[in-house]
Amino acid sequence: MTIDQLSVFVENEPGRLAEVTEVLGKADVDLRAMSLADARDFGVLRVIVSDPRRASEVLKDAGHAVTVTQVLAVSIEDKPGSLAGILRVLADAGVSVEYLYAFITREKGNAYVILRVEDNARATEIFRRHDIKTVAANEIYDL
Amino acid sequence: MNFARSLSKAVKEEVIALGYYQEDMERASRETMRKLQDERLVKTVKHAYDNIPYYREKMKEKGVEPGDVRGTEDIRKLPFLSKEDLRESYPYGFLAKPLSECVRIQSTSGTTGKRVVAFYTQNDIELWEECCARAIAAVGGTKEDVVHVCYGYGLFTGGPGLNGGSHKVGSLTLPMSSGNSERQIQFMTDLGSTILCCTPSYAAFLAESIHSMGVRDKIKLKAGIFGAEAWSEEMRRDIERNLGIRAYDIYGLTEISGPGVSFECEEQMGMHINEDHFFPEIIDPETGEPLPFGEKGELVFSCITKEAFPLLRYRTRDICVLSRDECSCGRTLVKMSKPMGRSDDMLIIRGVNVFPSQIETVLMNAGYPANYQIIVDRVKHTDTFEVQVEMTPEMFSDEVRELSEREDELLMSMRNMLGISPRVTLVNPRSIARSEGKAVRVIDKRKV
Incomplete structure (x- = not known):
């Protein structure tokens, strides 16, 4: 139940982020969710897209360093305390979260959380036990 | 006396x-x-x-x-x-x-x-x-x-x-x-x-x-x-x-x-x-x-x-x-x-002799391809020294921390090799200017 997330190296120069998104736009790739992590002199753009394979190809062709990472997507209720709820079950099970980002959907009252954890299988199992809904890849890509 | x-x-x-x-x-x-x-x-x-x-x-x-x-x-x-x-x-x-x-x-x-x-x-x-x-x-x-x-x-x-x-x-x-x-x-x-x-x-x-x-x-x-x-x-x-x-x-x-x-x-x-x-x-x-x-x-x-x-x-x-x-x-x-220049590619940066081949040695020792560029300038009478290193697919990681660590490791080995610290910057693959297929290794903007 993992989702392919693309990570793209972004130099710390004006216009670099625009370039990356332009490449995706021209290839008709839709962005579902994104997050930018920045370090001293570069950034890593993490994106969930409609077509990860195509996106990865076009970005590589355009000379970008790209890597695919398996992440989890969890569907939660868009209300106070629900993110805390899923983080608590992970914490109690001793699973650490590398990073996460969240987005709300067109469907009212619902939000998605993209999670990068050290052990996807274990986290998935914990979510299942706690009746927390993980979202299938296609469901996210086709949002 | x-x-x-x-x-x-x-x-x-x-x-x-x-x-x-x-x-x-x-x-x-x-x-x-x-x-x-x-x-x-x-x-x-x-x-x-x-x-x-x-x-x-x-x-x-x-x-x-x-x-x-x-x-x-x-x-x-x-x-x-x-x-x-x-x-x-x-x-x-x-x-x-x-x-x-x-x-x-x-x-x-x-x-x-x-x-x-x-x-x-x-x-x-x-x-x-x-x-x-x-x-x-x-x-x-x-x-x-x-x-x-x-x-x-x-x-x-x-x-x-x-x-x-x-x-x-x-x-x-x-x-x-x-x-x-x-x-x-x-x-x-x-x-x-x-x-x-x-x-x-x-x-x-x-x-x-x-x-x-x-x-x-x-x-x-x-x-x-x-x-x-x-x-x-x-x-x-x-x-x-x-x-x-x-x-x-x-x-x-x-x-x-x-x-x-x-x-x-x-x-x-x-x-x-x-x-x-x-x-x-x-x-x-x-x-x-x-x-x-x-x-x-x-x-x-x-x-x-x-x-x-x-x-x-x-x-x-x-x-x-x-x-x-x-x-x-x-x-x-x-x-x-x-001296009006050099008949080899040695650079003198902040009084220290630097050869591009030394940078190359550091990159090779660390397992990187030698795709780099040295940029030297002088700001307020002080030399600035930057080494850009091209990112490769193997080098790239989703983890920012890991990338930063690699940058720091490169910086350390360059400092050890050269005796001065450059600013090490990772750049996009194949982004370093090449003239007639040969990469330009040194850009010296100093006017002396």
Whole structure:
């Protein structure tokens, strides 16, 4: 139940982020969710897209360093305390979260959380036990 | 007080007051100097041939024997030496004296991982320090002066050389070494430093700090001896104005001895070569053919008094012009212009010699492809130094922390290899400018 997330190296120069998104736009790739992590002199753009394979190809062709990472997507209720709820079950099970980002959907009252954890299988199992809904890849890509 | 000692001191003072340290040599007639050089060269060629197997082989390859060199007019019969020869014979290959007679090493960058190590006997040290003493006396240094040395001390020759020269002159020597500007300025004001020795960029930096600390009126400096990196006339004027001093150039290289191979006099127009120790030639860097004085070419030195490390016809890779025009200072020593460039790809950054091949070695050792670019600039008289390294798919990671760690590791190994810290920046794959398929390795934006 993992989702392919693309990570793209972004130099710390004006216009670099625009370039990356332009490449995706021209290839008709839709962005579902994104997050930018920045370090001293570069950034890593993490994106969930409609077509990860195509996106990865076009970005590589355009000379970008790209890597695919398996992440989890969890569907939660868009209300106070629900993110805390899923983080608590992970914490109690001793699973650490590398990073996460969240987005709300067109469907009212619902939000998605993209999670990068050290052990996807274990986290998935914990979510299942706690009746927390993980979202299938296609469901996210086709949002 | 011992009479003989006080007499010799009195004589020394009189000489130094004129700005000469060894007037007989500094103002020797052409004939005297030539005769001395001839004798010393002949002796050194024999010494090198007899004691350095590597050099003996080089001479044999060229079909020349010590007896063929009867004076400086025969010098072109000898083979050239370069940094590559020193690398091949590292570390002891050019040692011409038993180690038991050597008292010191100094070291400078090699073109790759291996550094150049130069050896000195006590006599070599004495002569080197005398050369530095000439440079200090030439800027008006006497035993009344306080010589503030903030060149690095250690393997780098800058600190030890000027320190020794200052002792010879009899000045009070402040062995400050580099860094910690606040302490530098504190000592400068508290102890009344009168002569500053450091790189020109550090002098410019100190001048700024002195102004911002508002202690300009407490500074007693009258002169500065600034070398180990290229600097423009504009920079000289800035330093002179900001510190209220006269700024002089000094030149040298570890392979030949260190600073004091040549030095500037009050005329501030080129540097007098201590040619009684270092015999200069100018050659065409392409063909190796000697060029007449006045023509621009590569500077080549033969050490004619050294015992432990007597390099002959050593190619400095510095491009300059030699001149025998009469100098108003009264010295007859031949003059060289400021180096105008290099005949190899060596860069001098903040006074440190850097070869692109060293960066390449670091990248290869760390398992990276050698896709890099060095960008050097000068901002407010200080060199900036950036190394861009192309990201590769294998190197890339989703984890920012991991990437940062890799950047830091590269930085550490470059600092260890080069002796100075660049700013290491990871850039996009294939983003480094290539001209006709060949990557441009160095972009030097400095205007000096």
